[in-house]
Amino acid sequence: MNETQYYKAETTREGMAYYPVEMPQEFSESIQQAEQEERERVKGGVDDIQYNSEAEGCGLEDLGITDRYHAMEYGWEQCKKAVTDLLSSLQKEIR
Numbered sequence: 001m002n003e004t005q006y007y008k009a010e011t012t013r014e015g016m017a018y019y020p021v022e023m024p025q026e027f028s029e030s031i032q033q034a035e036q037e038e039r040e041r042v043k044g045g046v047d048d049i050q051y052n053s054e055a056e057g058c059g060l061e062d063l064g065i066t067d068r069y070h071a072m073e074y075g076w077e078q079c080k081k082a083v084t085d086l087l088s089s090l091q092k093e094i095r
Helices: 025-048 053-063 068-094
Strands: 006-012 015-021
Touching: 025 068, 053 068
Parallel strands: none
Antiparallel strands: 006 015
């Protein structure tokens, strides 16, 4: 299992100082389990994002994109938007 190091932050005259903190084993395991569950939840959300070829095709046509490199850039931007929307919705669920 991954060893995660936790730190305590304190403000000093020179700026921020970080000190390692020892966690009780059961607390550390609980945090690692929660982190793993969150990673799986985000991955599941990303896996659920559907690719709609008709919508993407219409988007390319509507924007007059015929160059394959511009089409790839358009697809990349659409993907980033979908992931950003997903992360935003997951963050709202946490609050």
